[in-house]
Amino acid sequence: MEFDLSTQPEIVQRGAEYAIIAWELAKSWALSPAAWSQFALLVLAYVLAILVSRRLRGFLTRILTPAEGLENLLARARRTSLLTLPLLLPLLAYLFTAIGESVVRSLFDSGAVIAFGKRVFLFLAVRILVRDVIADPFLKLLGRYALVPVAALYMFGVLDPLMAKLGEMTISLGNISFSVMALIRGVIAGGVLFWLGGWSNRQTTQFIENQKEMRPSLRQLTSKAIEFTIFAIAFLLLLNIMGINLSALAVIGGAIGVGLGFGLQKIASNFISGVILLIEGQATVGDFVELDGGESGQIVKMTARAAVLETFDGRWIVVPNEDFITTRVINYSDSGSANRYEAPFSVSYDTDINRVPAIIEAAVATHPDVLDLPYPPDCELRGFGDSGIDFAVEFWVNGLDDGPNKYTSDVLFLIWNALRDNGIEIPYPHRVVEIKGALPQVEV
CATH class of the missing domain: 1.10.287 (Helix Hairpins)
Known part of the structure; x- marks a missing residue:
């Protein structure tokens, strides 16, 4: 039966040609004893693959399953190998079919049917690999839209002609093609x-x-x-x-x-500054720093372009690496050194100030985080104020007086309790008002 397709679009004519070729090929396979023998070998190879894979699957499952709770590199590799067991059946079928193809070609000098069946088993293996084995989202997407279509084209035998056609089409960009x-x-x-x-x-x-x-x-x-x-x-x-x-x-x-x-001068400058910082180690992740511009916080991340500071109120400050090189930086955490703080206070003018330093230093020394080295607590007389005598106690701690630490607040509590226990008064402002002349008379 013939149809006149001369008036149809080219794509319809080309499709009809391929359909006729496929029909002739199927008819030749159906009427050829060699084709029937190849079909029989395909069925035999598939049945044999089913039998062998059932035995191998149980054996490999026992061998590859690691002990419960084992998390070393070998155990992770064995668990990964277990995921590939679904590929066992199609790959065994492909192997047995390849053996059958060599036998058929030696007997009949043709093996188109069994070669097609071998490509079908390979396509099934690729499909199972993408669907059941690959877990990474990107690789699964790449397999679904690239690997599976390529395997399908290979299965139908059109991959090589298509690649040759695409290889003839060129794209030019200046001197590059x-x-x-x-x-x-x-x-x-x-x-x-x-x-x-x-x-x-x-x-x-x-x-x-x-x-x-x-x-x-x-x-x-x-x-x-x-x-x-x-x-x-x-x-x-x-x-x-x-x-x-x-x-x-x-x-x-x-x-x-x-x-x-x-x-991109700034980007290059920040990149080189970042390399210098990483080599010298003057500021690194975990350090608490204060820049000349007033920014302060703990370095939580260092990238090729900038460092990220996290403040105690949860905000992130992105500071270009160049600022660490070209401006002054105070590092409160460098080399694990301790930090010194001071707590100011005042006492009444009625106080015997010679007793105050010993009382305060003994009280502050009881704080568990106050250090004896490099220096123990030191109470100093700072001046004579309007309402009282001004003192300050200096103390050293390993840490920052902010965030989770409240060193100055704790020390001020200790000072208050120590002064109260020793009967020393903390002054508050007094004002004397002098009225000149007679007081105004108020009529009742």
């Missing part, structure tokens, strides 16, 4: 490479952070250097996969470098 196939390959490979780069960077960073014998600043610098190296290698591999000649990037790279030099 690449094919559409190279672009598609670059997108897929780029996604995989940068995912691998991110994963390896996370693993490396976690390993470095566990090296507690290294200084925090050195750990940060090492992590950043490894991160830069990993993604630089991934970028170069991506260009190589896409077939882009790296020498062709020289002119464009030079122009971009000049533009970056003029337009």
